[in-house]
Amino acid sequence: MARVITTIRPMEAADIAPVSAMEKAVFTDPWSENAFKEELAAVGRRYLAAEEGGAVVGYGGLLIVGEDAHLVTLAVAPDRRERGVGTRLMIALVDEALAFRASHLTLEVRVSNEAAQRLYRRFGFETVGLRRHYYRDEDALIMWAMDIDSPAYAARLAEIRGDVA
Numbered sequence: 216m217a218r219v220i221t222t223i224r225p226m227e228a229a230d231i232a233p234v235s236a237m238e239k240a241v242f243t244d245p246w247s248e249n250a251f252k253e254e255l256a257a258v259g260r261r262y263l264a265a266e267e268g269g270a271v272v273g274y275g276g277l278l279i280v281g282e283d284a285h286l287v288t289l290a291v292a293p294d295r296r297e298r299g300v301g302t303r304l305m306i307a308l309v310d311e312a313l314a315f316r317a318s319h320l321t322l323e324v325r326v327s328n329e330a331a332q333r334l335y336r337r338f339g340f341e342t343v344g345l346r347r348h349y350y351r352d353e354d355a356l357i358m359w360a361m362d363i364d365s366p367a368y369a370a371r372l373a374e375i376r377g378d379v380a
Contacts, residue, residue, distance in 0.1 A: 221300055223307040226255060226262035226274055233271040234264065241290045244351050254287075261311045265291070265300050275304045277311055284312035286322035289331070299379045301334050306376060309338065309363060318364045323355035332356065339363070339371055 226234065231251045238245040246254075254260050254276060265273035273291040277284050286308060291300045312320055320338075323346055324331050332342075340358040349355035362368055 220267065221272070221298075221303050222266045223263055223303055224266060226264040226276075228252070228255065230264045230271050230274070231255075234274050237271070237274070237290055237292055240293065246288070259315075260287075261308075261315070263304060263307050263311070265304050267295070267300075273300045273304050275308050277308055277315075279312070279315040279317060282316070282318040284308075284315065284317035284320050286320060296330075301331075302337075302375065302379050305334060305338055306372065306379070309372060313364060316364075318362060320360040320363055322358050323349055324358060325350060326354045326356055332358075335360075337375065339368060 231248050234251060235245070235248045238251075251262075255262055259279045260276060261279070262276040263274065264271050272295040273289075275289040276287045278287050279285075289301065289304060289308070291304070309320065320340070322335065322340065324335065326345075335358055339360040341360070342356045343359050344357040346355045346357055360368075
């Protein structure tokens with residue numbers, strides 16, 4: 216089977232329709248197209264799209280506040296999961312956070328989303344708390360990856376990059 220090339224690039228306005236469709240397929244409380252338009256235009260935000268063969272197969276976004284970067288969303292099309300798309304997006308999002316001089320990353324993830332939690336732990340995230348009723352129907356774990364600008368984290372990231380090369 217030929218290897219599919221995943222390209223990670225900045226999300227554009229033209230990506231909003233396919234991203235919104237994926238959002239509806241993946242999340243129980245999806246963002247609207249207008250929410251994505253506002254996020255793409257907002258200061259301190261960075262959104263990326265994963266593309267394969269001209270189709271958007273994943274996306275992710277960051278909110279940068281001082282030395283902290285908040286991973287606000289990450290999704291991979293159900294038929295593209297377990298193929299490294301999420302890992303490639305995470306690498307690119309960490310790179311973006313570092314470009315903004317962030318030292319720490321944080322996120323919330325559904326308590327039931329064990330696959331996402333595994334991905335985040337691979338990137339050094341640790342659970343530090345619980346947000347009750349964060350989602351309409353479920354609690355969220357609060358996770359942090361500290362000192363992403365350190366040599367130790369650079370070594371972790373290099374190892375992950377090698378795994379998906």
